[in-house]
Amino acid sequence: MSHPLRVIFAGTPDFAAASLSALLGSQHHIVAVYTQPDRPAGRGRRLTPSPVKKLALQHDLPVHQPESLKTADAQSQITALHADVMVVAAYGLILPSAVLSIPRHGCLNVHASLLPRWRGAAPIQRAIEAGDTISGVTIMQMSAGLDTGDMLLKRQTPITDTTTGGDLHDRLATLGGNAIVDALDALIEPGLEATSQQEEEATYATKLSKAEGELDFTLPARRLSARIRAFNPWPVAWTQLGEERLRIWFATPGEQRSPDTSGPPGTLLTSPTDSLCVSCGADGSDTLHIMRAQLPGGKPLAIRDLRNAFGDRFIPGMRLGNHQEGSE
Known part of the structure; x- marks a missing residue:
């Protein structure tokens, strides 16, 4: 040059x-x-x-x-x-x-x-x-x-x-x-x-917005996990856990199961201590495994640590989200 x-x-x-x-x-x-x-x-x-x-x-x-x-x-x-x-x-x-x-x-x-x-x-x-x-x-x-x-x-x-x-x-x-x-x-x-x-x-x-972070559990697990990864570290994906907002930092798609053994989309299922298994997809037959999450006022934690500290907040059968059907 x-x-x-x-x-x-x-x-x-x-x-x-x-x-x-x-x-x-x-x-x-x-x-x-x-x-x-x-x-x-x-x-x-x-x-x-x-x-x-x-x-x-x-x-x-x-x-x-x-x-x-x-x-x-x-x-x-x-x-x-x-x-x-x-x-x-x-x-x-x-x-x-x-x-x-x-x-x-x-x-x-x-x-x-x-x-x-x-x-x-x-x-x-x-x-x-x-x-x-x-x-x-x-x-x-x-x-x-x-x-x-x-x-x-x-x-x-x-x-x-x-x-x-x-x-x-x-x-x-x-x-x-x-x-x-x-x-x-x-x-x-x-x-x-x-x-x-x-x-x-x-x-x-398109530009990101905080509102986009809310998860719609009627979507397939692969789409949800991709969105969670995309929105880490901003705006961070989230869902309602009772009256609280649970921020989700990382999750992986699980294997599809029969609709006969699934709860409605957003249902917490029985899962290993290192993940929160959530039913998703239009009929709830898909599963999303949440691996890292954050409660209000706390830090992002591995699910094993979150369960150890707040296990009574993650009961199989309860539902995450606002239970409204998505349109995507």
């Missing part, structure tokens, strides 16, 4: 900080960091800098936190940096078309899916929830559409039956950091080949 690139980095959460960290260890020169304004956090609601800002300040990088990049002042500031490229990873602000064309090589996005699958806000969780067996990162040339730009480089990783949202997030964060460094190294020489996305293959990863 003839010379290091002048890079503007734009990102906010931990996922983005991994890419910034990788760039800091590369030959490229970061001329500025853009991140979301400090937000209230914690019980005291104190203004807290983003993970990207914290890392940038540790390395004495100039940090900019505009509320928008649509203003003439913000765009003039970016122009004055004379950057070769802008790297964007989970920034949280829309980049207007005027900004996309300012750097010499435009803006590259570190996206946490194998595009065109899972465009949008929550690609990591939606991939696990849908039962995908593979995920990855795509380095994309940003365009005016939502994750519709040409693909420049991909790196992939498997999704197994034990992969959680947190596991995949951390793995993709590291993979994304390595991939963006590789992409920038190749940008000048030998160059990167751009591949258009096939629109007919695109899927959309």
Whole structure:
């Protein structure tokens, strides 16, 4: 490569900080960091800098936190940096078309899916929830559409039956950091080949909500366990246990049984001490084995420990949930 690139980095959460960290260890020169304004956090609601800002300040990088990049002042500031490229990873602000064309090589996005699958806000969780067996990162040339730009480089990783949202997030964060460094190294020489996305293959990863965490035990066990893993560590799957909310952190699908020996969906069945066996599926003939859960005011615990402390709350025959039929 003839010379290091002048890079503007734009990102906010931990996922983005991994890419910034990788760039800091590369030959490229970061001329500025853009991140979301400090937000209230914690019980005291104190203004807290983003993970990207914290890392940038540790390395004495100039940090900019505009509320928008649509203003003439913000765009003039970016122009004055004379950057070769802008790297964007989970920034949280829309980049207007005027900004996309300012750097010499435009803006590259570190996206946490194998595009065109899972465009949008929550690609990591939606991939696990849908039962995908593979995920990855795509380095994309940003365009005016939502994750519709040409693909420049991909790196992939498997999704197994034990992969959680947190596991995949951390793995993709590291993979994304390595991939963006590789992409920038190749940008000048030998160059990167751009591949258009096939629109007919695109899927959309809608934003997560806390309400989605409520489990519908009329669904098959495999779908429920995938959702539980996807929503770990946020928003965390849950169900009603009497008057309390039981948060469920990990579960595995069990073997199907005859409907004649099953309770209605959500019924606690007799099970080993290391799991809570729950009937599920439309007729209650499927089983879900909850392995880790959390009661209000407590910590997530293995079911064996939860039973030892609160065994009287998990009686075979009682039902979890609100007992309403699901529509999925």
